[in-house]
Amino acid sequence: MSWHSWFNVSGGAAALRSPITAIARNPNHLDLFVTGTDGRIYSTWWDAASGWANWFNVSGGMAALGSPITAVARNPNHLDLFVTGTDGRIYSTWWDAASGWANWFNVSGGMAALGSKITAVARNPDHLDLFVTGTDGRIYSTWWDASSGWANWFNVSGGMAALGSPIEAIARNPNHLDLFVTGTDGRIYSTWWDASGGWANWFNVSGGMAALKSPITAVARNPNHLDLFVTGTDGRIYSTWWDASGGWANWFNVSGGAAALGSEITAVARNPNHLDLFVTGTDGRIYSTWWDASGGWANWFNVSGGRAALKSPITPIARFPDHLDLFVTGTDGRIYSTWWHQSEQLRVHVKVLSEPTTVARATMMQSMRDVYASVGIDVVIASEETLNLPTLNDLDVGTCVVGSTTAEQNDLFGHRNSAGGNDICVYFVRSTVPPLNGCAAHPAGRPSAVITSVASPWTMAHECGHVLGLPHVDDPNRLMMGGGTWNITNPPPDLIQSEINTMLESPLTV
Amino acid sequence: MPTLDEVRKELDKDELDYPELALALGPAVLPHLKTLVAEDEPRIAPKAAYLAGIISADASHEIVAQAAQSRHDVVRVAAAAAAAKLPTQQAAKVAGQLLGDADPGVRIRAMKAAATIDEPSLAAKVKTMSEQDHDPHVRGLAASTYQRMRQ
Ligand SMILES: [Zn+2]
Numbered sequence: 001m002s003w004h005s006w007f008n009v010s011g012g013a014a015a016l017r018s019p020i021t022a023i024a025r026n027p028n029h030l031d032l033f034v035t036g037t038d039g040r041i042y043s044t045w046w047d048a049a050s051g052w053a054n055w056f057n058v059s060g061g062m063a064a065l066g067s068p069i070t071a072v073a074r075n076p077n078h079l080d081l082f083v084t085g086t087d088g089r090i091y092s093t094w095w096d097a098a099s100g101w102a103n104w105f106n107v108s109g110g111m112a113a114l115g116s117k118i119t120a121v122a123r124n125p126d127h128l129d130l131f132v133t134g135t136d137g138r139i140y141s142t143w144w145d146a147s148s149g150w151a152n153w154f155n156v157s158g159g160m161a162a163l164g165s166p167i168e169a170i171a172r173n174p175n176h177l178d179l180f181v182t183g184t185d186g187r188i189y190s191t192w193w194d195a196s197g198g199w200a201n202w203f204n205v206s207g208g209m210a211a212l213k214s215p216i217t218a219v220a221r222n223p224n225h226l227d228l229f230v231t232g233t234d235g236r237i238y239s240t241w242w243d244a245s246g247g248w249a250n251w252f253n254v255s256g257g258a259a260a261l262g263s264e265i266t267a268v269a270r271n272p273n274h275l276d277l278f279v280t281g282t283d284g285r286i287y288s289t290w291w292d293a294s295g296g297w298a299n300w301f302n303v304s305g306g307r308a309a310l311k312s313p314i315t316p317i318a319r320f321p322d323h324l325d326l327f328v329t330g331t332d333g334r335i336y337s338t339w340w341h342q343s344e345q346l347r348v349h350v351k352v353l354s355e356p357t358t359v360a361r362a363t364m365m366q367s368m369r370d371v372y373a374s375v376g377i378d379v380v381i382a383s384e385e386t387l388n389l390p391t392l393n394d395l396d397v398g399t400c401v402v403g404s405t406t407a408e409q410n411d412l413f414g415h416r417n418s419a420g421g422n423d424i425c426v427y428f429v430r431s432t433v434p435p436l437n438g439c440a441a442h443p444a445g446r447p448s449a450v451i452t453s454v455a456s457p458w459t460m461a462h463e464c465g466h467v468l469g470l471p472h473v474d475d476p477n478r479l480m481m482g483g484g485t486w487n488i489t490n491p492p493p494d495l496i497q498s499e500i501n502t503m504l505e506s507p508l509t510v
Numbered sequence: 511m512p513t514l515d516e517v518r519k520e521l522d523k524d525e526l527d528y529p530e531l532a533l534a535l536g537p538a539v540l541p542h543l544k545t546l547v548a549e550d551e552p553r554i555a556p557k558a559a560y561l562a563g564i565i566s567a568d569a570s571h572e573i574v575a576q577a578a579q580s581r582h583d584v585v586r587v588a589a590a591a592a593a594a595k596l597p598t599q600q601a602a603k604v605a606g607q608l609l610g611d612a613d614p615g616v617r618i619r620a621m622k623a624a625a626t627i628d629e630p631s632l633a634a635k636v637k638t639m640s641e642q643d644h645d646p647h648v649r650g651l652a653a654s655t656y657q658r659m660r661q
Pocket of ligand 1: 462463472482524
């Protein structure tokens with residue numbers, strides 16, 4: 001379990017507290033949107049294959065500083081954006097893989113106070129519903145359907161809120177919408193729409209209250225369950241839930257958490273039995289906690305030392321159930337990101353026929369642990385033993401190619417002792433015949449590698465990389481460079497995303 | 511023709527394909543290999559000695575023989591392995607010398623090389639080792655190696 005340190009995304013900057021919008025059209029791609037320091041609407045993307053791109057202005061779009069950009073991916077090759085423009089009109093544009101970015105257009109004549117958030121939900125790939133607090137404080141909605149285009153705006157069940165109040169909307173299933181908002185009296189209200197019954201009346205959720213304009217966050221871990229999060233009028237972080245069988249529960253304070261009035265609590269369900277929450281705390285530190293069906297709520301912790309101005313929203317996104325990306329505008333107005341990846345374990349059994357002479361064995365083991373830890377793999381030294389096998393100490397490894405082993409290798413690799421079938425046994429020998437620094441060839445079902453006494457600090461990590469299925473590369477900055485790990489130019493050596501994926505997909509990492 | 515440093519870098523890889531390297535560099539590289547064996551750096555000299563053996567040209571014997579005199583065990587192990595690649599008479603000379611090496615691992619590797627060289631004097635030495643070597647592992651291996659060499 002490890003959080004990476006925060007880094008600035010492609011030199012991006014925005015006004016303090018600016019929300020960063022992130023969307024994953026597919027698990028190996030992220031698109032970000034933000035209103036920049038010059039009021040232009042910017043985007044960048046990250047792709048597993050190519051990393052972060054430069055920021056670019058989206059079709060000349062502009063908005064008041066700090067304005068939220070709403071993005072929806074109705075399908076993996078299409079994005080729709082929504083924003084309140086500098087003239088208070090509600091604008092949209094779209095991106096399509098085939099045609100690129102379209103021009104901005106005003107959505108059905110809609111208007112809102114500067115900086116108002118436009119909430120968008122795609123209940124199905126050919127339908128969008130929008131929600132916003134209008135310039136008259138009424139809560140409005142419109143929809144787009146592939147067959148009929150944009151509808152007119154209409155007031156939702158007479159609902160009202162302070163100007164600029166964000167509306168939370170969630171589709172638990174394609175024929176149902178739930179809305180949440182802090183009303184003009186500071187009470188937390190909800191209504192719903194159902195394909196069969198239309199819009200219901202607004203009702204107060206379990207007596208909940210918050211400062212005017214406070215954002216309500218809703219997550220549906222499954223179609224019959226909702227979790228809500230809000231900063232209450234006392235600055236404490238509250239949650240309640242709705243369950244199809246039991247209805248609404250009472251509000252409760254989440255693990256003692258607190259934040260400045262009006263702070264947004266962001267939440268993501270990486271899987272149906274887990275929630276992660278994020279907030280900028282009262283001390284300006286970025287905090288997280290989680291809920292797990294088995295263990296309940298954890299304590300709040302500071303994420304990698306991160307800080308932001310009070311009330312800064314933290315944007316989380318889970319591209320995979322075992323991966324989180326966070327985005328935030330930092331205290332210096334730069335756009336920062338960090339990520340968390342569920343670490344996997346690689347069990348290594350160390351068997352010593354001969355201690356290395358050029359680099360201490362402890363250094364090799366630590367170097368391997370460091371490189372692997374940097375990509376979310378915990379190397380566990382499951383056992384260490386000395387083997388007194390003088391006839392195998394200068395080991396015949398033949399051609400040292402995958403799937404072909406000598407009688408001497410088979411003999412040596414028979415000494416696995418307690419090692420499991422998915423554990424790697426690393427044998428430290430004096431030398432090999434022919435002379436190599438190491439060799440990863442091993443018989444099926446006995447993952448093994450040998451390391452010789454003249455190996456580099458990185459040879460152990462390199463050979464285990466081969467055992468996990470990685471081939472050689474030319475780049476001398478990378479662990480798997482075929483030119484010899486003694487000649488790595490910029491230690492510690494790198495692993496690229498496709499290599500990390502191969503390592504994590506190996507049955508040896510669990 | 512690669513420079514000395516280029517050859518050194520080529521040999522500094524974690525894994526090497528010696529037959530491919532021998533084919534690519536050819537006998538012209540032997541002077542560089544001689545220099546690298548003379549430098550006696552345990553990271554490079556074993557690889558240079560072995561490659562010289564694989565190239566198996568006239569100058570190879572001298573380089574492997576020089577490696578057999580190294581003060582580093584791992585270089586002498588490589589010399590023992592390379593000996594098996596030399597013409598019989600030269601192979602027997604290097605292997606014969608290393609059968610008497612002070613390091614039991616070198617003697618073991620020399621014995622494994624000797625088993626592949628068709629030279630009766632080596633078999634006699636291995637037989638003696640099976641009876642008189644100080645190291646029980648060497649004696650054990652010598653006994654089984656001698657059995658195979660007689661057949
Ligand atoms: Zn390799």
